[in-house]
Amino acid sequence: xxxxxxxxxxxxxxxxxxxxxxxxxxxxxxxxxxxxxxxxxxxxxxxxxxxxxxxxxxxxxxxxxxxxxxxxxxxxxxxxxxxxxxxxxxxxxxxxxxxxxxxxxxxxxxxxxxxxxxxxxxxxxxxxxxxxxxxxxxxxxxxxxxxxxxxxxxxxxxxxxxxxxxxxxxxxxxxxxxxxxxxxxxxxxxxxxxxxx
Amino acid sequence: xxxxxxxxxxxxxxxxxxxxxxxxxxxxxxxxxxxxxxxxxxxxxxxxxxxxxxxxxxxxxxxxxxxxxxxxxxxxxxxxxxxxxxxxxxxxxxxxxxxxxxxxxxxxxxxxxxxxxxxxxxxxxxxxxxxxxxxxxxxxxxxxxxxxxxxxxxxxxxxxxxxxxxxxxxxxxxxxxxx
Numbered sequence: 242x243x244x245x246x247x248x249x250x251x252x253x254x255x256x257x258x259x260x261x262x263x264x265x266x267x268x269x270x271x272x273x274x275x276x277x278x279x280x281x282x283x284x285x286x287x288x289x290x291x292x293x294x295x296x297x298x299x300x301x302x303x304x305x306x307x308x309x310x311x312x313x314x315x316x317x318x319x320x321x322x323x324x325x326x327x328x329x330x331x332x333x334x335x336x337x338x339x340x341x342x343x344x345x346x347x348x349x350x351x352x353x354x355x356x357x358x359x360x361x362x363x364x365x366x367x368x369x370x371x372x373x374x375x376x377x378x379x380x381x382x383x384x385x386x387x388x389x390x391x392x393x394x395x396x397x398x399x400x401x402x403x404x405x406x407x408x409x410x411x412x413x414x415x416x417x418x419x420x421x422x423x424x425x426x427x428x429x430x431x432x433x434x435x436x437x438x
Numbered sequence: 439x440x441x442x443x444x445x446x447x448x449x450x451x452x453x454x455x456x457x458x459x460x461x462x463x464x465x466x467x468x469x470x471x472x473x474x475x476x477x478x479x480x481x482x483x484x485x486x487x488x489x490x491x492x493x494x495x496x497x498x499x500x501x502x503x504x505x506x507x508x509x510x511x512x513x514x515x516x517x518x519x520x521x522x523x524x525x526x527x528x529x530x531x532x533x534x535x536x537x538x539x540x541x542x543x544x545x546x547x548x549x550x551x552x553x554x555x556x557x558x559x560x561x562x563x564x565x566x567x568x569x570x571x572x573x574x575x576x577x578x579x580x581x582x583x584x585x586x587x588x589x590x591x592x593x594x595x596x597x598x599x600x601x602x603x604x605x606x607x608x609x610x611x612x613x614x615x616x617x
Contacts, residue, residue: 282536282537282538283538300538300539300540301536301537301538301539302536329541329544332518332580334580349535349536350532350534350535350536352472352473352490352491352492353490353491353581354490354581354582354583355517355518355580355581355582358518379583380583393580395521395523395541396540396541397540397541397542398524398540398541398542398561398562398563398565398566399565399566408541
């Protein structure tokens with residue numbers, strides 16, 4: 242009876258693990274704001290844009306829960322640089338979550354490789370900047386493995402001359418990850434025989 | 439006697455106020471690190487290190503304005519600067535993970551094989567680390583499949599103590615002031 246119970250637990254665990262793994266998204270579309278789906282090191286500071294678009298400043302990192310690598314990806318971010326003085330770019334990083342202890346939850350501070358350096362659009366409404374399609378294997382994420390994305394923000398010491406206008410990373414609005422899955426074609430046995438004749 | 443002993447112990451438990459560390463020197467390892475990266479030996483017989491992510495030294499006690507100097511080296515694979523940050527020390531376990539910091543120096547390095555010293559300060563950090571509180575010095579390295587941040591070896595922090603509002607005077611001097 243105890244053995245049956247143990248087997249049941251094992252089966253349930255394996256099924257749950259497989260279901261969780263299967264349900265990981267392969268693409269991402271998220272925007273800062275009340276319905277944002279990321280975790281962050283600091284509270285967001287709202288930057289108003291004249292064109293009605295909203296952008297946010299952060300300190301430290303924001304990150305998203307894990308995605309699954311099913312092929313090359315294009316990563317895009319919408320940012321705004323409206324400052325008259327030095328700003329820092331937004332660093333978008335890819336972090337492989339290939340170890341069993343890495344989990345799939347939303348977590349900042351995991352390190353990673355820079356995939357995109359966004360300098361920030363200076364025009365009204367900001368601008369989208371993209372990289373890709375990139376092969377994530379070059380970033381330590383083999384096909385089929387999980388990975389996550391993080392954005393790194395910097396900010397200088399609070400100023401005493403113009404408080405609130407410290408040089409900082411450009412404002413962030415949205416992120417988009419589109420996947421270009423590797424195609425596996427269907428072939429009949431006759432077709433395979435033709436190919437290898 | 440007991441009070442004197444307590445005072446001595448308390449004084450010895452105070453964190454240092456200055457920092458002088460070199461990654462190439464044994465025993466100067468950072469208090470926390472992310473993943474180690476490539477090491478470069480230059481023709482000047484100097485060793486510079488890279489990391490993927492953050493390294494930090496702490497605790498340091500704030501006693502007044504600080505000057506930070508870092509010895510750096512850049513080469514043809516260097517793609518990103520080094521960001522040197524002051525991190526108020528609230529939870530020491532998170533310094534290399536997710537404690538947000540404040541950038542005090544962006545070091546770009548140069549191709550000088552003997553290294554380049556880049557300095558910032560004296561700067562007042564009391565808006566984020568008031569006098570008497572502890573902070574960390576953190577260096578943020580960025581990595582890319584075809585390049586890294588500027589490499590570093592030594593980092594130094596010197597502090598200029600703020601004069602105490604309670605000044606020392608002789609009894610004769612006090613009598614002179616209030617005459």
